[in-house]
Amino acid sequence: MSALKLDQFLPYRLSIASNRVSSAIASAYQALFALKIPEWRLIAVIAETQGLTQQALGVATRMDKVTVSRAAIALVDRGLVQRRPNPDDRRSHLLSLTAAGQTLYESVAPKALELEAQVFAGFTADEIATFRAMLERLEASAAPLDPEQA
Template identity: 75%
Template structure:
């Protein structure tokens, strides 16, 4: 009989590594900018567009509807994100960064890149490229087992 040793189970190890990285990032974003990880993800994705629906933000960030909604409400309340009517669909709104949101993004992005550099300082460019390729393959394999629901 084959036994499962959790510390050798790759999905578990991947989850633990992800949780540790997320905790380190969350601590930095909260301390420096008063942002949660979901709020930062929405700001980062929104910064790359002229306006996105909450549904599109959920798909882009892989976060559920409730998490996206709560983060969006908090960002609108802080004046970092603006909601406007969606001319393509009257049932939804488009979210975009306000001037204050753009300024915050411009301050957070370099810190995010510094944190990434700190996390991966002991890895060569080739190792990071291989790791990125492996992550893409892991994501694709997971998607083939359990496709995401729209």
Template identity: 65%
Template sequence: MSGLKLNAFLPYRLSIASNAVSDAVAGAYRNLFGLRIPEWRLVAVLAEGGAMSQQALCGRTRMDKVTVSRAAIGLVERGLVARDSNPSDQRSHLLNLTADGWQLYEQIAPKALEMERQLFSCFSEDERTQLAAMLERIEGAVAAFAAD
């Protein structure tokens, strides 16, 4: 017997917590703005980082190519994102927020911050800072583990 207890296995617990938060946020974004989580992530990343290729978006969002492609197509169809040629690589395109995309981002960002405040209101400022630092360390450990 391995001794593994799923409810005590931290990767499992982290995944469950992440899914619960993502589901709560997804419902709000879908109801308020008609966006799925991948679409919202692309809008937020483009707002923060400017125009970028789908490959760069995959790296920044940690989403696979198919998910990024579907989200991008949906955003382009809604007129929230423009697809322009990439002057440094003619095989790819750069995605960028349109004026409507920026307007949507300006509506969503305050709501996202309010959801974050509500979700983590049971934590002190020190606990939130510690959690952010621990998540950063986890991401670093995963990167090191993946490199091996």
């Protein structure tokens, strides 16, 4: 059996790379739009739907309930997201973007794509396609091991 060397342990390296990219993006979102990463994730996911519950947002973003709740409260307080009754479940609300939230999304989305392009500028289109495919396979192979998926 070989010894664990953290710098060669792929889950660790994946986490470090993810943290580094997230940190760079978080700095840009905070400086330009006064958004934290969880807030941006909620805005982006909500923008792709007609409204979601906080529980559905947690599943979609893979963030815990407390993080989703805090981000949702901050966005509602800023007037970027509104809560409306859920016709399918009276105990929950659907979150949707306000006009101001939609305008913000339309400003942030191009910046997000620009940041992605900067991060991957040193990669060929084929490398990026391969990386996307590998990420999908990695997520699929890790899903059965995830206690939250059970």
